[in-house]
Amino acid sequence: MISNTKSSTVAVYWSRLLPVGDDSAYRRECPFCEDGIFLVGRTRATFVLEEFDHCISCGQTIRYIDIEEMRKKEAEG
Numbered sequence: 001m002i003s004n005t006k007s008s009t010v011a012v013y014w015s016r017l018l019p020v021g022d023d024s025a026y027r028r029e030c031p032f033c034e035d036g037i038f039l040v041g042r043t044r045a046t047f048v049l050e051e052f053d054h055c056i057s058c059g060q061t062i063r064y065i066d067i068e069e070m071r072k073k074e075a076e077g
Contacts, residue, residue, distance in 0.1 A: 004032055005059035009052070014040070014064045026070075033058035040070075049074065 010032075017028035021036055026049075030036025036057035041050040051067045054060060064070065 003059055004055070004061075007060055009061045009063055011063045011065050013066050014038075014070055015066055030055040030057060030060060032060040036060070038062065039065075 014026075014028060017031065017038065020027040022030055023058075026040035028038045028040070030038060033055060034057075036055035038053045038055060042048060043050060049067065049071050052061060052063050054062070059077055
């Protein structure tokens with residue numbers, strides 16, 4: 001497995017990442033490795049979607065460019 005834990009943070013659009021299955025509205029495939037997933041975390045205190053995420057397989061850290069749109073969509077939900 002490729003380890004991207006020391007790689008620079010990459011800015012991505014969540015809306016352009018491929019969804020993983022039908023059971024989660026937020027999970028997305030990692031474009032940096034074969035089996036990776038971004039789970040889209042939430043802050044513990046407020047449960048607001050977090051701007052930064054990392055792949056559970058390769059460790060690549062990303063920043064969602066469209067985080068405000070994601071939060072707005074969820075609030076309208």
